[in-house]
Amino acid sequence: MxxxxxxxxxxxxxxxxxxxxxxxxxxxxxxxMRGRRWHEVEGRIVGHDSHWSSDSDGDRTLMHTATIEYRLAGVTKQIPDSLSTNHPKAVGSIMRVRYNPDDPHDVMIWAPMRNGCxxxxxxxxxxxxxxxxxxxxxxxxxx
Incomplete structure (x- = not known):
């Protein structure tokens, strides 16, 4: 039964x-896709936060999270990228930063469907x- x-x-x-x-x-x-209608400013990679990451087998990989600098209303700000990689992007590379016009503190790196797969x-x-x-x-x- x-x-x-x-x-x-x-x-x-x-x-x-x-x-x-x-x-x-x-x-x-x-x-x-929440930022598709937000305003956009240019950002540049100014450095990386590097850290070791371990997988379930205990293998370690050096991961890099880009630090992006951008200017908004005359003020220079920095935010970390939302994606860490094992191959760092070049310092000076341009990144698209979008911000919510209703709340300029709400920002994101704009790379639509970066995680599409x-x-x-x-x-x-x-x-x-x-x-x-x-x-x-x-x-x-x-x-």
Missing amino acids: AEDQILRLIPWFFAGIGLLFASIGLAMAKKE FIGLFVGLGSLFALVGGVWIAFTMIG
């Missing part, structure tokens, strides 16, 4: 996990799991 209940819950699990992952992907895409995987695989779970649930209810 318990085995039969578990088999009936599996499609719901597939659908639920799929909807969760698709929702996370869509939320990430929305956050990534990652977001696509979340939305795509999440949708696939939700679809498989939904079809499985439909066939279970029919049969």
Whole structure:
């Protein structure tokens, strides 16, 4: 009897996990695109914050987070990049900085869909799991 209940819950699990992952992907895409109508200023990489990072196997990699300097209303400011890489971008490289005109303290590095592949995987695989779970649930209810 318990085995039969578990088999009936599996499609719901597939659908639920799929909807969760698709929702996370869509939320990430929305956050990534929030600055599309904000005002833009030019920023430049002025340095890097370097740190060692370890993966689950204990392998260590030197990661670099760029520090971007920009001017807004005559004031020079700095912000860290939201993405760390193991190959630092060149100091002096131009970066696009966008700020919310309603709240100039709300700034972001503008690189639309920088994480597009990652977001696509979340939305795509999440949708696939939700679809498989939904079809499985439909066939279970029919049969």
